[in-house]
Amino acid sequence: MPIRVLHIEDNSGDALPLREMLRTADETGFDLTHASQLSAGLEKLAEGSFDVVMLDMSLPESSGIDAFKKVRETSPHIPIIVLSGLDGEPAAMQTVHAGAQDYLCKDELNERMLARAIRYAIQRHRADQALEEERSLLRSLIDALPDQIYVKDCQSKFVACNTAAANMMGLEKFEAIVGKSDFDFFPHSLAEKFCNEEIAVLSGQPRVNREERIESASGEPRWLLTTKVPLYDRDGKIHGLVGINRDITERRQFEDRLVKLHADLKETHENLKSAQLQLIQAEKMESVGRLAAGVAHEVKNPLAVAVMGLDYLKNTLGASNPSTSQVLNEIYDAIKRADTVIGGLLDFSRPRTLILKRENLNELVLQSVALVRHDVAGKRIRLVQNLAQLLPQVRVDGNKFKQVFINLFINAIHAMPEEGTLAVSTFVASTRELRDVSVALPPDKFGMDEALIAVLVEDTGTGIAAEHLNKIFDPYFTTKPVGEGTGLGLPVSRQIVEMHGGVLDIRNRPEGGARAIVAIRAAASGTKIVEKTEV
Amino acid sequence: MVKKKILIVDDEEGITRMIKLALEQTGHYEVTEVNKPMRALMTAWDCHPDLIILDVMMPDIEGRELAKLIKADRRLRDTPIIYLTATITREETEEQWLSNEIYIRKPATLPELINSIEQSIETAKMLKHSSGEWVAGSE
Numbered sequence: 001m002p003i004r005v006l007h008i009e010d011n012s013g014d015a016l017p018l019r020e021m022l023r024t025a026d027e028t029g030f031d032l033t034h035a036s037q038l039s040a041g042l043e044k045l046a047e048g049s050f051d052v053v054m055l056d057m058s059l060p061e062s063s064g065i066d067a068f069k070k071v072r073e074t075s076p077h078i079p080i081i082v083l084s085g086l087d088g089e090p091a092a093m094q095t096v097h098a099g100a101q102d103y104l105c106k107d108e109l110n111e112r113m114l115a116r117a118i119r120y121a122i123q124r125h126r127a128d129q130a131l132e133e134e135r136s137l138l139r140s141l142i143d144a145l146p147d148q149i150y151v152k153d154c155q156s157k158f159v160a161c162n163t164a165a166a167n168m169m170g171l172e173k174f175e176a177i178v179g180k181s182d183f184d185f186f187p188h189s190l191a192e193k194f195c196n197e198e199i200a201v202l203s204g205q206p207r208v209n210r211e212e213r214i215e216s217a218s219g220e221p222r223w224l225l226t227t228k229v230p231l232y233d234r235d236g237k238i239h240g241l242v243g244i245n246r247d248i249t250e251r252r253q254f255e256d257r258l259v260k261l262h263a264d265l266k267e268t269h270e271n272l273k274s275a276q277l278q279l280i281q282a283e284k285m286e287s288v289g290r291l292a293a294g295v296a297h298e299v300k301n302p303l304a305v306a307v308m309g310l311d312y313l314k315n316t317l318g319a320s321n322p323s324t325s326q327v328l329n330e331i332y333d334a335i336k337r338a339d340t341v342i343g344g345l346l347d348f349s350r351p352r353t354l355i356l357k358r359e360n361l362n363e364l365v366l367q368s369v370a371l372v373r374h375d376v377a378g379k380r381i382r383l384v385q386n387l388a389q390l391l392p393q394v395r396v397d398g399n400k401f402k403q404v405f406i407n408l409f410i411n412a413i414h415a416m417p418e419e420g421t422l423a424v425s426t427f428v429a430s431t432r433e434l435r436d437v438s439v440a441l442p443p444d445k446f447g448m449d450e451a452l453i454a455v456l457v458e459d460t461g462t463g464i465a466a467e468h469l470n471k472i473f474d475p476y477f478t479t480k481p482v483g484e485g486t487g488l489g490l491p492v493s494r495q496i497v498e499m500h501g502g503v504l505d506i507r508n509r510p511e512g513g514a515r516a517i518v519a520i521r522a523a524a525s526g527t528k529i530v531e532k533t534e535v
Numbered sequence: 536m537v538k539k540k541i542l543i544v545d546d547e548e549g550i551t552r553m554i555k556l557a558l559e560q561t562g563h564y565e566v567t568e569v570n571k572p573m574r575a576l577m578t579a580w581d582c583h584p585d586l587i588i589l590d591v592m593m594p595d596i597e598g599r600e601l602a603k604l605i606k607a608d609r610r611l612r613d614t615p616i617i618y619l620t621a622t623i624t625r626e627e628t629e630e631q632w633l634s635n636e637i638y639i640r641k642p643a644t645l646p647e648l649i650n651s652i653e654q655s656i657e658t659a660k661m662l663k664h665s666s667g668e669w670v671a672g673s674e
Contacts, residue, residue: 300621301547304641308553311645315560
């Protein structure tokens with residue numbers, strides 16, 4: 001297909017030779033249309049499609065550069081070759097700067113040069129357009145990215161940025177960023193920090209994917225993942241830097257939420273675990289209780305037969321021989337021991353009746369201490385009492401609580417075979433303080449900051465072996481020699497304290513020996529009630 | 536001296552036999568054993584006991600149910616009763632003073648048993664002489 005050429009030229013003396021030259025250069029290669037006036041040329045341009053415009057710079061209607069601009073306006077995407085006389089060269093150069101593909105001097109034209117200039121102009125124009133399209137595609141892509149991208153020069157001044165970066169800086173148009181620096185957008189200290197970082201980047205040390213917290217132009221805190229790399233020119237010299245910021249605020253918030261959720265979940269899991277342990281313990285106690293009641297009943301009848309038979313034998317044989325009498329007594333003691341064990345079982349298994357009264361724990365402690373004095377006798381055991389004055393009253397079954405204290409004292413005394421110190425203190429403590437010294441207070445039963453009355457029993461004995469720590473409340477678990485402990489003292493004690501809504505916590509003391517804490521709520525003030533509660 | 540007649544009701548033969556042996560050995564008691572609780576009333580009518588010892592937990596009829604039947608019987612209602620029990624606790628021993636009933640926990644020694652027997656017979660005598668209505672009122 002021939003190249004369609006629009007030639008705008010007022011001087012027909014110039015127009016005809018040009019037509020001739022094109023025909024000579026290529027018989028069918030060019031389809032020339034001539035317009036002798038600019039206005040006519042523009043009309044033709046608007047009507048038809050041309051591949052190239054050849055524009056005379058010395059039209060009478062309009063001076064060179066203006067004519068060029070009018071053609072460009074009418075048809076912005078067509079290559080223009082400017083024709084000038086010898087004297088018109090400076091103006092022609094101007095049009096080249098404004099976008100003309102080429103300029104030719106009319107006096108120097110020849111066939112081959114003209115044809116080549118036209119073909120080159122069209123080719124070059126196509127290449128320019130492709131480049132322009134590519135550039136605009138890239139620009140659109142970069143602007144569409146959610147990441148903030150910017151370019152800075154060696155003085156850390158902005159050269160360019162994309163829309164996301166402009167928005168981040170609070171600018172409506174990205175062009176406005178040119179020439180500004182971080183000091184125009186961020187607090188001084190932060191901008192200084194950025195500048196220092198950029199000095200390192202500009203000396204050739206890239207900075208990749210660092211998380212940092214900044215405040216956006218509107219003042220809200222944002223988390224950014226930042227990358228800054230140096231920009232090299234053709235000679236390998238650094239002439240600026242490119243920065244990319246990714247806003248990861250949402251991800252960070254999500255992570256924070258996740259961490260919190262995880263912590264919550266862990267706590268819930270722990271609570272569940274401890275609840276499950278309590279359930280297992282309760283279940284164990286209950287089944288042991290049922291078993292105990294049955295066993296106790298079955299064993300007591302034979303014991304009754306044995307005791308009665310023994311009494312009969314005592315009266316028949318007792319006086320006859322001293323060793324017979326001794327044997328009978330031994331048998332009687334053995335039966336009594338068996339009966340004590342069975343009695344303990346029964347005591348443990350049966351539903352308890354609490355006779356609740358307002359009591360002062362100090363008094364119950366003192367009475368219990370008095371009852372174990374004979375166990376202390378003969379050992380070098382120091383008894384230390386540290387009882388709080390004005391201890392609020394509690395509503396408890398006094399006898400049952402004394403049973404608990406006696407149990408704890410006896411255990412402490414047995415843990416100190418030779419000598420030691422048995423210390424008893426009473427005090428008021430908040431649940432927080434008690435938890436701080438690792439007293440296990442179930443969160444479902446005790447608040448965060450609730451005042452409890454506590455009794456602390458400490459010994460300087462052997463402590464509890466690590467492997468026994470989680471068994472001490474198991475029914476029938478005992479470390480005492482056969483016949484000396486039923487293994488029910490602590491389970492029953494805990495049962496009693498828990499029936500009163502309190503806790504019994506036993507642990508080793510860091511400084512040696514063991515400590516037991518009984519903690520219970522104070523009685524509601526004012527009312528003076530004596531009641532029986534079936535549990 | 537006239538021997539006191541004791542009727543003992545317990546489903547376990549070993550216990551009744553041993554109590555009979557031990558009590559009779561003292562020379563102060565004459566003991567009749569019953570191992571089938573449903574026969575207790577009939578045996579009581581025959582032997583006119585001064586005191587009845589009842590096991591609390593028995594097959595067919597519980598000791599306390601049997602006691603109700605005894606107290607409802609014109610001929611036996613003044614007869615004092617002692618319970619034998621394998622499952623008594625200290626609390627129940629305390630409560631018995633409120634109910635005028637005496638419980639002996641198994642295993643009891645002979646002196647304990649004799650003590651309770653004598654005490655019950657004494658109390659029953661006192662009540663009988665002081666006011667007939669009081670006894671009748673106690674069902």
